[in-house]
Amino acid sequence: MFNSKYVLLSVLIILILFTGCDENPFDPNNWNTTSKDGFELKWRVSGSDLEVELEGPSSGWVAVGFGGSYLMHDANIIIGYVSGSSAHIRDDFGIDSNTHESDSNLQGGEQNVSDKSGSESSGNTEIRFTTPLDSGDLWDVALTEGQSYNIVFICGEDGADDFTSDYKTITSTSITL
Ligand SMILES: [Ca+2]
Numbered sequence: 001m002f003n004s005k006y007v008l009l010s011v012l013i014i015l016i017l018f019t020g021c022d023e024n025p026f027d028p029n030n031w032n033t034t035s036k037d038g039f040e041l042k043w044r045v046s047g048s049d050l051e052v053e054l055e056g057p058s059s060g061w062v063a064v065g066f067g068g069s070y071l072m073h074d075a076n077i078i079i080g081y082v083s084g085s086s087a088h089i090r091d092d093f094g095i096d097s098n099t100h101e102s103d104s105n106l107q108g109g110e111q112n113v114s115d116k117s118g119s120e121s122s123g124n125t126e127i128r129f130t131t132p133l134d135s136g137d138l139w140d141v142a143l144t145e146g147q148s149y150n151i152v153f154i155c156g157e158d159g160a161d162d163f164t165s166d167y168k169t170i171t172s173t174s175i176t177l
């Protein structure tokens with residue numbers, strides 16, 4: 001026989017749990033996720049920063065570009081690879097649809113990526129970083145929470161632990177921040 005007090009209490013607890021975090025009741029940390037062609041992007045806005053985790057199907061470099069017009073063109077590109085236990089991550093810009101360059105080599109540009117880390121397993125590489133929503137750098141793209149942006153995913157050949165070799169895969173999608 002049901003004890004109605006316990007049933008009522010259980011219903012109340014469930015209601016409190018689900019109304020306590022109304023943005024995304026199934027992810028208390030509010031990470032958003034999108035996947036395309038073997039890439040997985042996780043992101044969340046934290047104050048004036050964007051926290052990002054990118055996993056891609058290569059043991060070489062992986063990259064994500066935000067807010068471009070077509071593929072890499074005019075996108076703020078963050079590229080990284082893992083060599084040994086070290087993650088190397090660089091802040092780039094999409095010169096055209098399939099060319100990127102370090103912000104440091106572009107006039108007035110600077111590196112705007114922090115909290116860099118990464119790992120590699122089973123032929124996949126994951127990089128993690130934080131970047132300002134609006135760095136003020138001409139070679140980044142100012143992002144606004146709630147807006148939609150083109151996203152490009154790119155990766156190099158397996159074992160290509162560098163920032164400059166040709167890509168193996170490039171694909172695009174869009175997200176709402
Ligand atoms: Ca920059």
Ligand SMILES: [Ca+2]
Nearest residue numbers: 091092139140
């Ligand atoms: Ca950039």
